[in-house]
Amino acid sequence: MSIPERKIPVAISRCLLGDNVRYNGDHKHNRFCTSVLADYFEFVPTCPEVEIGMGVPRKPIRLVDLDGDIRALETDDASKDYTDALTEKGASFTQSHKQICGFIATPNSPSCGVFGVKLYLPNGNPINKTEGRFSAALRKANPLLPVEESGRLNDAGLRENFIMRVYTYQRWLALKEAGITPSAIINFHSRHKYLLMSHNYNAYKALGRMIADIGSSDIELIADEYIQTLMSAISAPPERGKHCNVLQHLMGYLKQNIDKQDKKELLNSIEDYRTGIVPLIVPIALLRHHFERSSDQHQYPLNQFYLAPYPHELGLRSHIH
Ligand code: SF4
Numbered sequence: 001m002s003i004p005e006r007k008i009p010v011a012i013s014r015c016l017l018g019d020n021v022r023y024n025g026d027h028k029h030n031r032f033c034t035s036v037l038a039d040y041f042e043f044v045p046t047c048p049e050v051e052i053g054m055g056v057p058r059k060p061i062r063l064v065d066l067d068g069d070i071r072a073l074e075t076d077d078a079s080k081d082y083t084d085a086l087t088e089k090g091a092s093f094t095q096s097h098k099q100i101c102g103f104i105a106t107p108n109s110p111s112c113g114v115f116g117v118k119l120y121l122p123n124g125n126p127i128n129k130t131e132g133r134f135s136a137a138l139r140k141a142n143p144l145l146p147v148e149e150s151g152r153l154n155d156a157g158l159r160e161n162f163i164m165r166v167y168t169y170q171r172w173l174a175l176k177e178a179g180i181t182p183s184a185i186i187n188f189h190s191r192h193k194y195l196l197m198s199h200n201y202n203a204y205k206a207l208g209r210m211i212a213d214i215g216s217s218d219i220e221l222i223a224d225e226y227i228q229t230l231m232s233a234i235s236a237p238p239e240r241g242k243h244c245n246v247l248q249h250l251m252g253y254l255k256q257n258i259d260k261q262d263k264k265e266l267l268n269s270i271e272d273y274r275t276g277i278v279p280l281i282v283p284i285a286l287l288r289h290h291f292e293r294s295s296d297q298h299q300y301p302l303n304q305f306y307l308a309p310y311p312h313e314l315g316l317r318s319h320i321h
Pocket of ligand 1: 013014015016021022023046047048049050106109111112113
């Protein structure tokens with residue numbers, strides 16, 4: 001397996017790396033993160049509760065709804081309120097780690113959890129689900145940042161989508177670092193067209209119009225609007241039908257290069273993917289094979305990040321989901 005020379009910086013809840021930083025001195029080691037993703041991501045660990053001085057071991061906290069205000073209070077002594085410290089930590093972490101391209105969070109934590117953290121009434125009855133205070137502040141400070149919980153990475157579709165978003169965002173940060181120019185954004189858009197189309201056709205059309213008009217407005221404003229729309233459009237895994245639509249579009253580039261038999265084989269592989277018989281990698285590998293056979297004519301489709309949004313060794317499209 002070839003490992004990328006430059007790993008992508010991604011923040012992670014420290015207990016997922018196996019560090020004993022939980023309130024009870026335990027950890028939440030996640031093997032997928034430490035044995036697979038660690039080859040691709042340069043993890044930036046954070047334990048907000050330890051970093052605000054709560055120590056290990058410590059009394060557990062929970063989220064309490066005080067007349068609409070969500071507070072992180074010690075479970076045994078509600079006079080101990082850590083909300084402001086955790087919120088400030090989330091904002092300052094984002095501010096001091098502008099290079100990070102994603103965040104992998106521990107589920108159910110009143111600090112790090114993102115989806116479905118229990119929210120209680122002051123009398124201890126659970127009433128709802130919400131977001132941990134550190135993660136809420138982090139996401140507010142950078143709404144573009146791809147964020148996922150470790151448990152949800154067990155789902156093949158969510159895992160693929162998160163890693164794809166991390167790589168997409170990393171390419172955007174690299175573009176920003178090199179300097180935002182109309183031609184850089186046009187090139188970025190051109191290479192992400194089919195990836196975007198596979199997620200959201202309306203956003204694909206809207207961003208196409210934005211790019212066509214790029215000379216008429218402030219480039220920084222266009223760049224902000226562009227990346228907000230793109231990251232929001234790709235935030236959820238696409239349905240199989242949308243992938244099939246893109247695969248057929250890409251097949252159109254081969255009209256002059258494949259015979260009847262090749263065409264039938266490609267169409268069959270797309271149909272087999274649509275019906276859940278084969279994973280997405282099958283029609284994609286076939287398409288790549290044909291593009292590469294006449295690569296001088298097919299630089300445009302070969303440059304599409306849809307065909308290779310992240311290192312193929314991750315094998316994220318080899319599952320049927
Ligand atoms: S969930 Fe977050 S706050 Fe809790 S132990 Fe893990 S890193 Fe620390």
